Amino acid sequence: MPNMLKKILSLVLKLAIVVLVWILLSYYYPRLSPERNAITEIAVTASPTSMFAALPALSPTLPPASGQGTELPATSTALPAPPAPLSAVNAPLKEIEISAEETTKGIMLTVTGGVENYDYRMGPLAEGVYALGPNRKFLVYVANNGMVYVSRLGESSFQKVEDARRAFRALNKQVDPYFELSFRDTGSVYILFIYEGRFGETLQVILPQTWTRY
Numbered sequence: 001m002p003n004m005l006k007k008i009l010s011l012v013l014k015l016a017i018v019v020l021v022w023i024l025l026s027y028y029y030p031r032l033s034p035e036r037n038a039i040t041e042i043a044v045t046a047s048p049t050s051m052f053a054a055l056p057a058l059s060p061t062l063p064p065a066s067g068q069g070t071e072l073p074a075t076s077t078a079l080p081a082p083p084a085p086l087s088a089v090n091a092p093l094k095e096i097e098i099s100a101e102e103t104t105k106g107i108m109l110t111v112t113g114g115v116e117n118y119d120y121r122m123g124p125l126a127e128g129v130y131a132l133g134p135n136r137k138f139l140v141y142v143a144n145n146g147m148v149y150v151s152r153l154g155e156s157s158f159q160k161v162e163d164a165r166r167a168f169r170a171l172n173k174q175v176d177p178y179f180e181l182s183f184r185d186t187g188s189v190y191i192l193f194i195y196e197g198r199f200g201e202t203l204q205v206i207l208p209q210t211w212t213r214y
Helices: 002-028 034-044 048-054
Strands: 097-102 107-113 118-125 128-132 138-143 147-152 159-163 179-185 190-196 201-206
Touching: 097 128, 107 138, 128 179, 138 179, 138 190, 159 201
Parallel strands: none
Antiparallel strands: 097 107, 107 118, 128 138, 138 147, 147 159, 179 190, 190 201
C-alpha cells in the first residue's frame, strides 16, 4: 500500500511538473497557447468575402503643405485642341443665287454661291426673264424682245441661241410678253420651253450641249 501511494504521488508530481513547464513555455512562446492557435486558425480560414471586407479603406495621401517636406516640381501637359463641331465640318453648301438689278444701262444679273463660290455680274441686258438649268451648270435668259441666250455658270458672257421675235404674237403686236421658262432633259440635250401667257403660246428651243453639258 505505501508503495502504491508513492507511485501515485510521483505520477502526480510529474504531471504537475509537465503542466508547469507547459504553462511557462506557453507564456514565453505564444504559438503553443491553445487560444492563440485557435485565433490564428480562424483568421486563416476566413471566407474570401470576409477577407475583402476586412481590408481597410485606402485614403489618398495628401501632398505636403508648403514649406514642409520635399516639394515636387509642377508639371503641365498641353491638351489637344477640341475637334471642330460637326455643324462646321458638315455645313451645307450655299445655294446658287441669281438676282437681277435694273440700272440705267439695262438689267444686271449677279450670280453667287455654289461649290465654286460664284460671285460675278453679267450684263447689261434687255428686260426679260431668266432660269437656272436643272443641272446647275448653265443659265438661260429670254429677253422681252424675243432673244434667247444661254451661258455657262462661271462665265460672264451669254451666247445667243434663238431669235423668237416672230414666234409670239405679243411681240408682233408690240406688247410686253409674259414669259415662263421650264426645261426637259432628254438625256442628250436640254430643251427649253418658253411659254407666253398673254396669248398662250409655247416655243421649244434645243440648247447646245457645249453650253449645258460640260
